[in-house]
Amino acid sequence: MIQNPRKRRIRLAFTNLFFIFLCIAGLIPILYALSVSFNSSNSVFATGFSLIPSDFTLDHYKNVIFSQPFLLWLKNTMLLAFFTVIISLAVAVPAAYAFSRFRFRGRKTTIYLLLLLNAFPSILSMLALYRLLHSMGLINTYTGLIIVYTGGMTIFSLWNMKGYFDTISIDIEHAAQIDGANDFQIICRIVLPLAKPTIIVTAVLVLINVWNDYIFAINFLSAAGKYTLAAGLYTLQATEQTRNWPLFSAASLLASLPILIIFFIIQKQMKSGLTSGGVKE
Amino acid sequence: MKTRTKFTALLLAACTMGSALTGCQGSTGAASSSAQSANAAVSSANSQKPVSITVWHEAEDGIVKPLKTELDKLSPNITVTFQRKQNMSDALKLSGNDPSSAPDLYLMAHDKTGTFAQMGILAPVTDFISESELSDLIPMTVKAGTYQDKIYQLPVYFETQMLIYNKALMKKVPTTTDDWLSYMKANTDTKKGTYALVEQHSTAYYAAAWMHSFGATIIDGEGKPELNSQAMKDALTYHKRFVAYEPTDGEYNTDTTLFLSGKAQAIIQGPWLIPSIKSAGIDYGVAPLPTVNSTGKPLMPYSGVEGMYVLKNAESAKKDAVAAVLRQLLKPEAGIALAEAADEAPANSKCYDDAAVSENASLMDMKNTAQTAVPMQNVPQMDVMWTVTENALSAINKNNQEIAAQLEDAQKKAIEGIAAMQ
Amino acid sequence: MNKKSRPWFYSFPALAVISLIILFPILYTGYLSFTNMNIYHWFNPGIIGFENYRKALFVFDSGFLPALLRTILWTVLNMAIQVAVSFLISVLLNSEGLVLKNFYKTLLMFPWAMPAYVSILLWRLGIFNSQFGLLNHWLSLLKIEPVNWLNGNLSAFLCCMVVNLWMAFPFMILTMDGAIQSIDKSYYESAVLEGAGTFTKMTKITYPMIRPIIMPAVILTTFVTFKQFDTVYLMTQQVGSKTGADIHTVITYAYEKAFITSNYGYSAAISILIFIIIIALTVISKKYIREGGAQ
Numbered sequence: 002m003i004q005n006p007r008k009r010r011i012r013l014a015f016t017n018l019f020f021i022f023l024c025i026a027g028l029i030p031i032l033y034a035l036s037v038s039f040n041s042s043n044s045v046f047a048t049g050f051s052l053i054p055s056d057f058t059l060d061h062y063k064n065v066i067f068s069q070p071f072l073l074w075l076k077n078t079m080l081l082a083f084f085t086v087i088i089s090l091a092v093a094v095p096a097a098y099a100f101s102r103f104r105f106r107g108r109k110t111t112i113y114l115l116l117l118l119n120a121f122p123s124i125l126s127m128l129a130l131y132r133l134l135h136s137m138g139l140i141n142t143y144t145g146l147i148i149v150y151t152g153g154m155t156i157f158s159l160w161n162m163k164g165y166f167d168t169i170s171i172d173i174e175h176a177a178q179i180d181g182a183n184d185f186q187i188i189c190r191i192v193l194p195l196a197k198p199t200i201i202v203t204a205v206l207v208l209i210n211v212w213n214d215y216i217f218a219i220n221f222l223s224a225a226g227k228y229t230l231a232a233g234l235y236t237l238q239a240t241e242q243t244r245n246w247p248l249f250s251a252a253s254l255l256a257s258l259p260i261l262i263i264f265f266i267i268q269k270q271m272k273s274g275l276t277s278g279g280v281k282e
Numbered sequence: 283m284k285t286r287t288k289f290t291a292l293l294l295a296a297c298t299m300g301s302a303l304t305g306c307q308g309s310t311g312a313a314s315s316s317a318q319s320a321n322a323a324v325s326s327a328n329s330q331k332p333v334s335i336t337v338w339h340e341a342e343d344g345i346v347k348p349l350k351t352e353l354d355k356l357s358p359n360i361t362v363t364f365q366r367k368q369n370m371s372d373a374l375k376l377s378g379n380d381p382s383s384a385p386d387l388y389l390m391a392h393d394k395t396g397t398f399a400q401m402g403i404l405a406p407v408t409d410f411i412s413e414s415e416l417s418d419l420i421p422m423t424v425k426a427g428t429y430q431d432k433i434y435q436l437p438v439y440f441e442t443q444m445l446i447y448n449k450a451l452m453k454k455v456p457t458t459t460d461d462w463l464s465y466m467k468a469n470t471d472t473k474k475g476t477y478a479l480v481e482q483h484s485t486a487y488y489a490a491a492w493m494h495s496f497g498a499t500i501i502d503g504e505g506k507p508e509l510n511s512q513a514m515k516d517a518l519t520y521h522k523r524f525v526a527y528e529p530t531d532g533e534y535n536t537d538t539t540l541f542l543s544g545k546a547q548a549i550i551q552g553p554w555l556i557p558s559i560k561s562a563g564i565d566y567g568v569a570p571l572p573t574v575n576s577t578g579k580p581l582m583p584y585s586g587v588e589g590m591y592v593l594k595n596a597e598s599a600k601k602d603a604v605a606a607v608l609r610q611l612l613k614p615e616a617g618i619a620l621a622e623a624a625d626e627a628p629a630n631s632k633c634y635d636d637a638a639v640s641e642n643a644s645l646m647d648m649k650n651t652a653q654t655a656v657p658m659q660n661v662p663q664m665d666v667m668w669t670v671t672e673n674a675l676s677a678i679n680k681n682n683q684e685i686a687a688q689l690e691d692a693q694k695k696a697i698e699g700i701a702a703m704q
Numbered sequence: 705m706n707k708k709s710r711p712w713f714y715s716f717p718a719l720a721v722i723s724l725i726i727l728f729p730i731l732y733t734g735y736l737s738f739t740n741m742n743i744y745h746w747f748n749p750g751i752i753g754f755e756n757y758r759k760a761l762f763v764f765d766s767g768f769l770p771a772l773l774r775t776i777l778w779t780v781l782n783m784a785i786q787v788a789v790s791f792l793i794s795v796l797l798n799s800e801g802l803v804l805k806n807f808y809k810t811l812l813m814f815p816w817a818m819p820a821y822v823s824i825l826l827w828r829l830g831i832f833n834s835q836f837g838l839l840n841h842w843l844s845l846l847k848i849e850p851v852n853w854l855n856g857n858l859s860a861f862l863c864c865m866v867v868n869l870w871m872a873f874p875f876m877i878l879t880m881d882g883a884i885q886s887i888d889k890s891y892y893e894s895a896v897l898e899g900a901g902t903f904t905k906m907t908k909i910t911y912p913m914i915r916p917i918i919m920p921a922v923i924l925t926t927f928v929t930f931k932q933f934d935t936v937y938l939m940t941q942q943v944g945s946k947t948g949a950d951i952h953t954v955i956t957y958a959y960e961k962a963f964i965t966s967n968y969g970y971s972a973a974i975s976i977l978i979f980i981i982i983i984a985l986t987v988i989s990k991k992y993i994r995e996g997g998a999q
Contacts, residue, residue, distance in 0.1 A: 016796055020796070020802075023808075027870070029838065031818075033826060045830070096717070096718035103710065106708075118726050120927055120986060121726070122958070122978050123729065124975055129732035148725065151725070152721040152724055152726060161921055161924070198882030198886050199917070202879050202882045215821070260817035261814065
């Protein structure tokens, strides 16, 4: 390379500086929550802005984990998130592949129509969905919630993945077809590895959607024992009058921890499976 | 051949998906089938089997605990489960009368009585117990939950606003609004963030106290909005002079933190704040709300009555059990326990014979205020009014909009909103 | 299976679940809009024809047009900033030799890992609160008068935008980062050999290469932004802590008008009318959407 190594080092140092600044600036609200959660007195307002509050305590974290059904909620959420992600991908990947690879009548209309459906302001969907699930006997079941979450995310997943599939060169698939591979084998062995970044982005999107939803969870699950983390968190805040802010902050931070761990783990998987020649010009 | 493998693979995928679904179902299936058998047991009206009653609530634990303790006395014949339901009002609209997901009873403030009675999901409490059994209750509390001559709410406790002050900061509490205003001028330093008085000046529930003492009202008894009356304009014009010396924000968290951290000398709030004040170690006093000089009337706050509602679906299946629960809540013990644990004012007048209640300053203050307090209107139209009124108040007090214009606009929106309800 | 029916067979599960969860509520709302389902006829709603639509036209009063324009402005500003800033950040994240890349990326994802209502609560009370918020705390250190951030129309609008962007960046960064990673490194190598600088690489290689990949996400996020309810509502319009700022978007405006009436028929008519407006806007911008994936 022609680049001057010294110049590169300086540039890298600046990039690092930029990201350190960006992370700190971006995390200010989170640091704020952290500060409140360590505070032993019940106030939403952190005293001044020091990361370590004057009366530091870990009691609220202990309280969340041991005195609240936090672990049960965590288990429920993980179960629900796992199945929703698997089913969402199982539903959306073949559809995205079909809309990307096949040329058939109604294709353009359908994909455009899906976008328009997505534009509906869903203020009233809750009532319709409630009645739908009720008629199917799925109120207060995870099956009902999985269907709702999957359905809610399918248009986004389909569009997102189709866009990516479109950019993958079809030549490799033609070659595989000539070798006698069927569509299923092509999806599993060629498309999925090549499209790993978009599969992961889509999966994460679905996962977070389930993880953070509380509206459907509190309306469609009536037993608190079935609650997800976000729903449990929502009830934990109680009324505004008596909300235990440090406890609430601690629970919020703990609830997002698994997501962060997952984020960190998947970073390495973000690279496309085939490093060269996969993406067409 | 090619097609067949493909098909098999897809079938396989479909099967795993299906089993995944049934896998989930399996874990939930057991629970729901046991619930079904419990229901079956109830409907067979076998007196040997316990009847389970589910109560939805949005109240804090300090209030639910004493009630639960009281109702546990009914076991083993009746087991009562309290279930916290966030956004209960929306949840009730969804589940309505559906016995598989709706509760049997719910605990709520009285201002939504009209809405749910009109929807037709409520059974009057007099279907379960006779009206004469309510005679010990403070009359205002019974009236609060009466809609179109039917009593839908069994009052348990009531709340009014009160003037709470920090004895260490405030030696003498002014008794008239004019005195308050000059006291506020002298004792407020917005730069340092110290205030004489804080209140939720732009929340309809709180601001109504000022309106009432001017003879204004948000809505009349028939559900007709009265936001653009001259009395209303006078009340808000006068009130705004006080708002200038209060934190603009005027929101619950800000106000209470200012008071609890000793930066506000006095606060107008409800009894729910008392436990926090005690735990903050503040030496507090409760004073009567000031009298408005120009009208000669004290600030007349809203009162809110919290009580039990019975859903229609519980009427046929669990009539006796519901009646037993309501009777248990009517006993003075329930109210006394609530007063001691949560500083709430019992609806049962007999409770006030108890020393623990009659010596509680904030409770007695609420009981006195209740004489002049205005129960929140319980007509369905009130749903529209809360939002419309707060929009106008916050535009006037927080965003410096013109009073008359805002009120005219709010009145118009209220009339439109109410017309749209039909 | 023949070639014609195969794509439909593959997309059947997706279309089925979409019909159930997305299409059915729309049709149901359409049906409700012709009934008088309200608290006076909860269990026995009747068909009343276009009555609800006649009433709903009141909603399109003097307050509606400003809300619509504001929503368009809100959407355009949010999307422009979101896309531009996320692009820069993603490019920088992929700088060669950035060892802590995954660490930075994980931290930047944090806002996404929280339910929106929690984030909004944090911003409203922790940052923007006029008495105790961090912003005013910092201003006081600089001896500047405190500002009522959420009370004025303009400042409230900007504050909501900051919060919305804060919550939206992670997804956009993740999407763009994924897209950038899929670019063949050899393009850059040959560009460098030809003497291309960072800026040229960004505009001539990275941008055109990731554009088709990110377009669907951008388009769909645009819809989400247009329909955004939580941010504006929870920051300024929540009953009990309204701030007095009038920064209604179409959705919050309709929500206030419709939902407080508990009239489902009427609310349904308003939903359908807004749906039609969004569709109209979509059709107008069809050109961009077609480029973005509906081809």
